[in-house]
């Protein structure tokens with residue numbers, strides 16, 4: 001990893017944080033509606049893991065799929081930030097043409113196969129993406145990001161089993177932030193260490209610090225390489241923390257101020273920034289400039305694009321329900337001959 | 339031409355589609371080594387191998403989800419769910435994922451997958467193995483739901499379903515797998531949409547789908563002996579419904595009976611009759627009748643089961659009522 005790469009990674013994380021903060025502001029201004037789940041605090045996980053995978057879309061790049069906390073995963077996979085923001089604004093230019101919203105960002109050109117609201121639903125979909133890659137012998141892998149809470153769904157166990165039996169090239173990334181909405185993991189889950197839960201499925205698994213992107217990248221590289229080379233699943237767990245509420249509505253009060261303060265000391269952006277400053281790669285002034293640039297880009301380009309984009313046409317309400325242009329051979333009209 | 343049974347027709351469609359396109363694969367419980375509960379995939383495991391005829395664990399929600407995921411990257415899965423009762427375990431992934439992914443993604447990702455599953459009562463399989471559930475799938479936007487009544491459609495519609503870019507649920511029936519029909523040896527396709535007049539008539543329209551088409555045909559034969567000429571319409575597709583064909587038939591006969599094996603509330607009959615009210619209310623000469631199952635979980639006891647499930651005689655009696663003969 002070159003010095004330029006390191007600076008880029010820092011900038012990316014600063015960008016992702018600001019992107020999320022800005023969506024919060026837009027939500028307060030009622031420009032964004034629905035549920036909005038922010039990723040602040042967990043940036044090192046998606047950024048670090050996907051940095052070690054093949055991104056950029058096409059039949060060489062890996063597939064990514066996740067839950068509803070999906071903006072940053074989509075961005076890092078390569079979905080244009082303008083389109084992601086426009087999707088949050090419900091615009092026709094959005095990643096999902098304004099039909100999906102915050103929880104359903106899709107960008108097949110970046111091999112980002114969607115965010116899903118049903119907890120645990122992406123596990124099998126990810127295994128299916130991997131099955132397709134394996135079948136087509138493309139050397140691609142599928143990467144599935146989900147929370148600790150998702151592991152209590154039946155799909156977790158069913159999919160771990162099948163992914164293992166069928167040797168599917170899928171990397172399951174568990175972002176263990178220790179909460180499912182307001183429920184602490186110890187109150188819902190028999191074991192806090194999630195990687196231990198897959199040992200019954202004869203699958204490789206490991207647990208790491210999710211706040212330090214260098215740790216994330218090192219662990220992710222081992223895992224990604226293993227999945228690709230062996231064509232086998234791997235379950236990797238990162239201990240992390242979300243700095244904001246579960247979504248815009250959050251009961252609060254389920255975490256102590258002390259706990260929050262402890263984790264905020266381990267802000268992934270600050271950890272990495274301090275490391276680059278200490279290594280003499282970057283100064284405080286450079287970071288300040290980075291932040292200003294990011295802010296400027298988001299304001300003058302990304303937000304502007306979202307605000308100025310057109311709404312979907314009401315006349316196109318039922319567009320995208322089924323294939324717009326089906327082949328009459330398979331659909332009809334019915335002729336009484338065969 | 340050769341006589342093929344329904345299950346053989348399905349197997350033939352699998353075989354041809356798997357030969358035609360290496361991205362087509364089948365998955366389900368016991369479909370590989372065992373050849374499928376209804377033999378619909380027999381022999382394919384030997385021919386195509388374990389990678390393309392996949393025996394799954396008993397994990398309906400997740401193997402269906404795996405099929406959906408694979409379809410999102412261009413594969414063409416044909417998933418057999420052993421019984422429609424078990425499809426309830428996969429409803430999350432079918433209804434919340436497969437049916438919605440195209441829409442949620444603004445048309446950018448689609449799920450060209452096929453789910454085949456038998457729905458219907460057989461012989462005393464009791465409440466948890468007798469679900470029909472067609473009405474539940476037909477109420478889901480983003481799915482296609484088809485109900486082949488015989489081998490020709492079972493073959494031709496499966497082939498179209500594999501090639502179509504939408505998720506298609508094919509509802510078969512435990513009592514239809516051995517029905518036989520003459521079928522051309524050459525390849526053909528049957529479209530997924532379009533109701534079909536399977537018997538022409540002038541005096542009354544009997545509408546069915548899946549197994550109930552056969553009840554309608556039997557009732558039509560009895561009516562003929564009474565000097566009544568009944569037209570029988572096979573809906574073929576429950577989503578979308580071909581209202582045009584229904585309207586034309588009703589405008590000709592002015593009388594209608596809808597036969598479904600499901601319970602009635604919120605069912606196929608309700609939907610079809612509402613459509614008739616909206617499309618050709620003034621063409622009706624008498625009130626429509628729907629023939630349906632009793633509103634109970636299907637009983638085990640043979641007599642009770644018989645009483646709960648509509649028969650050809652029920653359709654016949656329904657027709658007499660519409661005709662004002664009883």
Ligand SMILES: Cc1ncc(C[n+]2csc(CCOP(=O)(O)OP(=O)(O)O)c2C)c(N)n1
Pocket residue numbers: 069117118119120146147148149150151177179180181246
């Ligand atoms: C099937 C299902 N059940 C419940 C919910 C409500 N819900 C949304 S997020 C969530 C918590 C998930 O926690 P976790 O998997 O740890 O992810 P995190 O939000 O911490 O990223 C719940 C219960 C849901 N969306 N889907």
Ligand SMILES: [Mg+2]
Pocket residue numbers: 147148149175176177178179180181
């Ligand atoms: Mg969590």
